[in-house]
Amino acid sequence: MGTVHAKSLDPLPMHGRDLGVHPDDLVELPEPEQESKQEILENKAVVVQHVNVQGLGRTKEDLLGYEISEVFHAKNLIDVMKKSHIARQKLLRLGIFKEVEVLIDTSEGSDALPNGLDVTFEVTEVKRLTGSYNTMVGNNEGSMVLGLKLPNVFGRAEKLTFQFSYGTKETSYGLSFFKPQPGNFERNLILNLYKVTGQFPWSSLKETDRGASAEFNFPLGMTNHTLKWEGVWRELGCLARSASFAVREESGHSLKSALSHTVSIDSRNSAIFPSRGALLRINQELAGYTGGDTSFLKEDFELQLNKRLFWDSVLSASLWGGMLCPIGGQPSCIADRFYLGGPTSVRGFGMYSIGPQSEGDYLGGEAYWAGGLHLYTPLPFRPGKGGFGDLFRTHFFLNAGNLCNLNYGEGPRAHLQKMAECLRWSYGAGIVLRLGNIARLELNYCVPMGVQSGDRICDGVQFGAGIRFL
Secondary structure (H helix, E strand, O other): OEEEEEOOOOOOOOOOOOOOHHEEEOOOOOOOHHHHHHHHHHHHEEEEEEEEEEEEOOOHHHHHHHHHHHHHOOOOOHHHHHHHHHHHHHHHHOOOOOEEEEEEEEEEOOOOOEEEEEEEEEEEEEOEEEEEEEEEEOOOEEEEEEEEEEOOOOOOOOOEEEEEEEOEEEEEEEEEEEEEEEEEEEEEEEEEEEEEEEEEEHOEEEOOOOOOOEEEEEEEEEEEEEEEEEEEEEEEEEEOOOOOOOHHHHOOOEEEEEEEEEEEEOOOOOOOOOEEEEEEEEEEEEEEEEEEOOEEEEEEEEEEEEEEEOOOOOEEEEEEEEEEOOOOOOOOOOOOOOOOOOOOOOOOOOOOOOOOOEOEEOEEOEEEEEEEEEEEEEOOOOOOOHHHHHEEEEEEEEEEEEEOOOOOOEEEEEEEHHHHOOOOEEEEEEEEEEEOOOOEEEEEEEEEEOOOOOOOOOOOEEEEEOOOOO
C-alpha cells in the first residue's frame, strides 16, 4: 500500500468555488445547537495540514499532487468537503482508480494545530489489464468491438489500447497510446496505428487504409483544439463487377500525408437531446506538404443552435458546409470528397446518394452545404415521464442541401449560384430514441422534394442510427 503525504505551505487558505452545498443540507439539529454548529462550520477557520492518499500501487505520487492540491486552500469545514469532492472527481476522471473514498479527521501528532484537519483519500486501482466487449453505432451502421486496455501503464494515467471492430460495412483494428498532461487532463497526446477496411456500396467502392496518426488536444479559453498529423496508405478497389468506369479509374494505391486543425465551442447541455446551447466546429485539412502523392486544402464546418420552447419542446437549427480545393493541378480523390444524403443528413434520400454520379455510382463532390430545422417534443400524453419515456422524442423536421463540383476559376459569385441550383429538400416527422449519451435512433416518415436526375430517394419510412445528425 502506497501513501502520499503532503503538508500545507499556506497558513491562510483561500476561498474555493461555491458548489451549492449549504450548511442546512448537512445538519439537522434544534435551532440553538444548529446556529452554534453553523458558526463552527462557516466562521471557524481550519487548516488542512495533511492530505494522504492510501492504496497506491503503480501510480506515481507526483501525478496526484496536481489533483488534490486545492484541498489545502479550504477555509472552513464546508470548503474542505467541497474541495475534497472536486478532488475525488478529478481522481476518478483519470481512469486509473476503480473507487475513491474520502475521510476527513482532526489532525494528530506533535505538530497538530487546534483547528488542523487531515484529509485521506482511499483509492482502489484498476487492474493492469482489462478487456471489453460491446457494440457500437456509427452513421447508419453497427459493429461489434473487442478491446484490450492497459490503464496507467507507466504510472501517470497513460493508457495503451488495442481494439478490433467488425461491422456491417467496416472492419478495423488499431493500437493507440493516450498520454495526458499531469494536472490538465484535457491537454493530451494520442498516437495511433491502424488498419481499416471499409465498403461503400453507394459508390461500388472498397477501401483499405493502413496508417499512423498523432494528435494533440488542448483547451484554450472557451474553445477546444485538436492538432493532428496523419499518414495513410490507401488502397481503393471495386466492390462489384458492375462498378462504373469512373470508379475503376480511381482504383489503385495512394499515399496521403495531411495536417489538420479542429476548433470547437460547445455550450450544449447534451450532445444527443440538447435543449439549450450551441455548437460550432471548424476543421481545416492540408494534404501534400508533408509528403505523399495527394494534395488538397479542405475546409468544413458544423453549426447547431438549440432553444427551449413551451411544454418541454425544443427548436433546433443546424448548418453544415465544406469545400475541397485540389492543389497542383491534380484531380481530387473519391476518398477525400464530401458525400450528402441519407437518414443522418438530408432525410428522404438514399445514403450518400445526392450529387455527381456515374452509371449509378455516386462519386461525391468538392463542395456542399446542408441545413436543418427541427422541432422536438415529448411523446403525446407523456407516457413513462421521468423514466423510460424520457428516452424518446417526437420529431418534426425540414432539411435542405446540395452537393456539387466547382470550377475554382469562376469566382465566388458563380460558386454561390451553383450551390443554390438543384436544391434538394425534404420534410417529415418521426420518433427519436436516445442510446445513452453517445448515439440515437430515428424512425421517420419522409417526403423528399427537389429530386434531381440520378438521385436515389426513400419516400416514406426511413430508419437512421448514428452519432452525428443534421
